[in-house]
Amino acid sequence: MSERVKVAFYWCASCGGCEEAVVDLAEKILDVINLVDIVFWPVAMDFKLEDVERMPDNSITVSFINGGIRLSEHEKVVKLLRQKSKLVVAFGACSSWGGIPGLANLYTREEILERAYLTTPTTHNPDKIIPGSKTEVEIDNTKIEVPVFLASLKPLDEVIDVDYYIPGCPPTPNVTWKALETLLSGNLPSKGSVLGASDRSLCDECPLNKTKPENVLIKEFKRIVNFNPEPNKCLLVQGLPCLGPVTRGGCGALCVNANMPCTGCFGPLSDVRDYGGKAISYLASILDLDNEEDIKRELSKIIDATGLVYKYYLPKSALKGKVGGSKS
Ligand code: SF4
Numbered sequence: 001m002s003e004r005v006k007v008a009f010y011w012c013a014s015c016g017g018c019e020e021a022v023v024d025l026a027e028k029i030l031d032v033i034n035l036v037d038i039v040f041w042p043v044a045m046d047f048k049l050e051d052v053e054r055m056p057d058n059s060i061t062v063s064f065i066n067g068g069i070r071l072s073e074h075e076k077v078v079k080l081l082r083q084k085s086k087l088v089v090a091f092g093a094c095s096s097w098g099g100i101p102g103l104a105n106l107y108t109r110e111e112i113l114e115r116a117y118l119t120t121p122t123t124h125n126p127d128k129i130i131p132g133s134k135t136e137v138e139i140d141n142t143k144i145e146v147p148v149f150l151a152s153l154k155p156l157d158e159v160i161d162v163d164y165y166i167p168g169c170p171p172t173p174n175v176t177w178k179a180l181e182t183l184l185s186g187n188l189p190s191k192g193s194v195l196g197a198s199d200r201s202l203c204d205e206c207p208l209n210k211t212k213p214e215n216v217l218i219k220e221f222k223r224i225v226n227f228n229p230e231p232n233k234c235l236l237v238q239g240l241p242c243l244g245p246v247t248r249g250g251c252g253a254l255c256v257n258a259n260m261p262c263t264g265c266f267g268p269l270s271d272v273r274d275y276g277g278k279a280i281s282y283l284a285s286i287l288d289l290d291n292e293e294d295i296k297r298e299l300s301k302i303i304d305a306t307g308l309v310y311k312y313y314l315p316k317s318a319l320k321g322k323v324g325g326s327k328s
């Protein structure tokens with residue numbers, strides 16, 4: 001990629017953290033701006049969709065798309081960006097595997113709308129209006145099309161072809177920068193590669209790894225809300241379900257450095273097909289208990305097993321969730 005590259009950023013079902021992650025490049029953002037032309041970035045610059053529609057096909061060098069696909073509008077825009085882009089990168093956990101908003105796939109669309117618009121304790125909705133039944137409205141003679149809330153959230157690669165993935169919730173500045181350097185170098189890795197992160201597990205770069213024995217065995221699981229871990233000692237060895245052993249490295253063990261167990265936002269290593277399946281089988285394998293009652297008691301201490309092992313991965317998993325496999 002020797003000529004000045006054209007770059008687009010777009011967000012789908014996203015918390016905004018991945019957009020912040022681009023700004024988190026700090027002074028390096030100036031290097032980025034010197035190297036690229038940003039041709040579409042709705043959160044920061046006043047480009048319209050029509051501007052993209054007018055661009056020739058394949059004229060955008062690379063589109064970075066964060067967030068999962070939850071609205072008909074997301075489907076429409078990412079399909080357009082695919083048509084106009086040479087490369088598409090899934091940026092962050094939500095885009096790559098569904099992420100935290102993907103946990104909503106444990107519920108049907110109707111259950112989600114009912115909860116959000118009728119039954120939350122802070123809701124005041126005496127007319128019981130639930131959006132989504134009408135997708136075209138007319139206000140002051142102007143027709144407005146309201147996006148449809150789809151039946152489930154999908155990772156980006158279930159809607160369009162994706163060339164590369166950048167993991168993290170959000171991707172850390174060093175990972176984003178390394179990924180950008182790879183893309184700008186023109187020396188592109190094979191399609192489907194994960195950019196910017198490590199090919200080894202998080203434990204490999206964790207400063208507490210030296211206190212973790214090769215075969216970890218624990219008698220009980222603890223919860224970080226009511227347990228203050230000793231510093232400088234592997235959190236897993238202390239009973240906290242740290243997912244570092246099954247998570248891709250690259251973040252520099254950010255959470256562990258803050259005395260919090262890894263929750264897996266860099267996703268699986270390349271040879272793992274289902275992150276949550278791998279995580280739960282690893283946790284089960286380190287429980288040093290023989291008695292069935294003891295095992296049941298310890299497993300019951302994991303309050304939200306799905307949320308623990310599939311926090312970022314449910315829509316991409318074999319389970320997919322209650323509605324993950326349904327068509328919208
Ligand atoms: S990956 Fe994390 S930071 Fe990025 S949009 Fe999703 S929830 Fe937000």
Ligand code: SF4
Nearest residue numbers: 203206234235242244
């Ligand atoms: S604290 Fe977590 S990431 Fe660090 S060595 Fe232990 S299990 Fe691995």
Ligand code: SF4
Nearest residue numbers: 251255262263264265
């Ligand atoms: S420690 Fe785990 S959860 Fe925290 S940023 Fe790194 S990969 Fe993500």
